[in-house]
Amino acid sequence: MKRIKIDRSKCIGCLTCTTACIVSHDCVDNRSRIALSSKGKYAPIFCRHCDKPECVYTCMTGAMRKNPDTGIVEYDKNQCASCFMCIMACPYGVLKADSENNREIMKxxxxxxxxxxxxxxxxRCPMHAITLEEV
Incomplete structure (x- = not known):
């Protein structure tokens, strides 16, 4: 399974990663799926696609599920009840409500x-601080 990792010593807080995410997902409200830590300098916090994801366990409809083949925690907006339990359950704070359609989750x-x-x-990371690594 692969996970996005960041080397904070290389990250300069330029937020190119968030812009790349916004463009990739064609977000009209300019909101990225990447959470930001503002301690000292802005730095991205990525979904860890946990081995035992709390967002999946708290989802009552099955809208959040872990793909057994890829290891990615996937979201199906058509099954979502908009209860936001997944947002409250995530220990990393990386899930958020979509501001354009407040009934959907961004992750x-x-x-x-x-x-x-x-x-x-x-x-797109100009400093090569963000990598995709096998774990």
């Missing part, structure tokens, strides 16, 4: 909709 999907081998935050 990292590893840019599965693109033809690229890497998520766009990884591909």
């Amino acid at each position: 990292c999907d590893m840019c599965q909709h693109t033809e690229s081998k890497n998520p766009q935050c990884v591909a």
